Amino acid sequence: MIWRCNGCVKQFSVKIGTIFEESPIPFSKWLPAMWLVANCKNGISSCELARDLAVTQKTAWFMLHRIRLAFKNGTFDKVGGEVEIDETYIGGKSINMHFDKREAKIKGRGAVGKAIVMGFLERGGKVRTLHIPHTGKGFMESRVLQNVKARSNVFSDAHRSYDELSRWYAHATVDHAVTYVQGQVHTNGIENYWSLLKRTIKGTYVSVEPFHLVRYLDEQAFRYNERKDDDRGRFIKVLGQVVGRRLTYNELTGKMPRATR
DSSP states (O other): OOEEOTTTOOEEOTTTTBTTTTOOSOHHHHHHHHHHHHHOTTOOOHHHHHHHHTOOHHHHHHHHHHHHHHHOOOOOOOBOSEEEEEEEEESOOGGGSOHHHHHHHOSSSTTTTSEEEEEEEETTSOEEEEEESOOOHHHHHHHHHHHBOTTOEEEEESOGGGTTGGGTSEEEEEOTTTOSOBTTBOOHHHHHHHHHHHHHIIIIIOOOOGGGHHHHHHHHHHHHHTTTSOHHHHHHHHHTTOBTOOOOHHHHTTSSOOOOO
16 A cells, blocks of 8 residues: 655655565565575575566566565674684685686685685574675684674684684684594584585575675575574564665666665
């Protein structure tokens, strides 16, 4: 339904100020799409969603990215207790690239040219991930301080960027060149999460541009954090996070800066 504001005389609907704003797609398609994205364990591709909803693939792709915006964790709370920290690299294998593309992109170690994702896993709790530009020592330390409560028990691998974390945390490391577990000191939890994330990206979405990666990270983190809830609970949680978030097609395709809200 369309209403009119008596003050400014402008028309508005319940879609205003949500991820549905200015969308001609009816709720009879939006709501099933949200249910499918929230509850498909490995995600759902735009081609499959297009077939299910009887819309074009382009429309389904735009809908998926808007829904992923509702998955974003807007809290400022830090993780704490026992926290595993790790980073992973996301990108195509050089062996699968055309020779010309491989020569242009791969100029060093296998991680060169790939997107870097940093993760924080609270044991028995939630996961948080960040798309980061590099793994410099000072930069990594600042991200840990922003996301992990002081004096928490932090576990990581032997990456040199984590060397100084003992100044703020009870920090223990495991050298994967020697062993993967030393009692409670391991990063198996976050490694398992990386496996779930990459299975979703490689198996369902196949190809993800780094520009859009952050929304795929939000989607998988939401699905993991709400794993103990049922389908109905996850759907209601997503539906409660659609307000105050909007993504236009121009923002999505990089034709204009992303909105601040």
